[in-house]
Amino acid sequence: MILPEEFNNKWDVSKDGPLIKFNYKDLMSKDFSDEVKEFLSTGGLPETPPPYLEFTSSQPLLRPITKVFNMPEEFQKYWFLGSTGSGDPICIIEKQENIVFLNNSDNYKEVFINSSINQFAECLLVYSRMIDKAIEVNGEDAFINNEIPEFVIIWLKEELERIDAKCMEKGYFWFTEIENLYE
Structure with a gap:
């Protein structure tokens, strides 16, 4: 933590x-x-x-x-x-x-x-890093245009599960955020 x-x-x-x-x-x-x-x-x-x-x-x-x-x-x-x-x-x-x-x-x-609160802050941190990774691969508008490479989404999901496994249960906030990245 x-x-x-x-x-x-x-x-x-x-x-x-x-x-x-x-x-x-x-x-x-x-x-x-x-x-x-x-x-x-x-x-x-x-x-x-x-x-x-x-x-x-x-x-x-x-x-x-x-x-x-x-x-x-x-x-x-x-x-x-x-x-x-x-x-x-x-x-x-x-x-x-x-x-x-x-x-x-x-x-x-x-x-x-x-x-x-510690796990929440750490999840915010890794979400921000996910955006950085997407920008590195697909350019400045990668997050805005939802052009996030699948390997980056998988990395984010694994990090969120590592930080707080419960947060990735179906219907919860972070689970939904991951689903939204696939749309």
């Missing part, structure tokens, strides 16, 4: 954009493990990483989604981090600490992304 410092060193800020780091003092009162607090304050999250995710609106505080959006109390265990390209809220689940998104076109049904 990637450590926050390692993630910082591997994330290419000049190419992939800045990292948002949370204030550790603000996280102290939150009911998350020290590992999550350390990752968010030291490692951070990329501001707008592929595949079309956004974490800019998560600043300055990690908040329950019920405080961000007008949602019923049963969603209180979800803490808002950012959103998908479709506007689905990406959240960390209190106590469990899984990363999920809430599918706004399916009554905010929970869709699993990763088992931990």
Whole structure:
């Protein structure tokens, strides 16, 4: 599992954009493990990483989604981090600490992304590297034009499975992202 410092060193800020780091003092009162607090304050999250995710609106505080959006109390265990390209809220689940998104076109049904914030960050890192590999082979517009060589997709799938085997189960976020690369 990637450590926050390692993630910082591997994330290419000049190419992939800045990292948002949370204030550790603000996280102290939150009911998350020290590992999550350390990752968010030291490692951070990329501001707008592929595949079309956004974490800019998560600043300055990690908040329950019920405080961000007008949602019923049963969603209180979800803490808002950012959103998908479709506007689905990406959240960390209190106590469990899984990363999920809430599918706004399916009554905010929970869709699993990763088992931990560390694994989520590492998956973002390898997804970004997949784009680099595709560009090396098929040119600058390879990702935009969905011209990703099959061997690169296979590499990505193997890396995602290595990082978090559960994330590649059918219907989950990363499984769907891999399927989309074949379209």
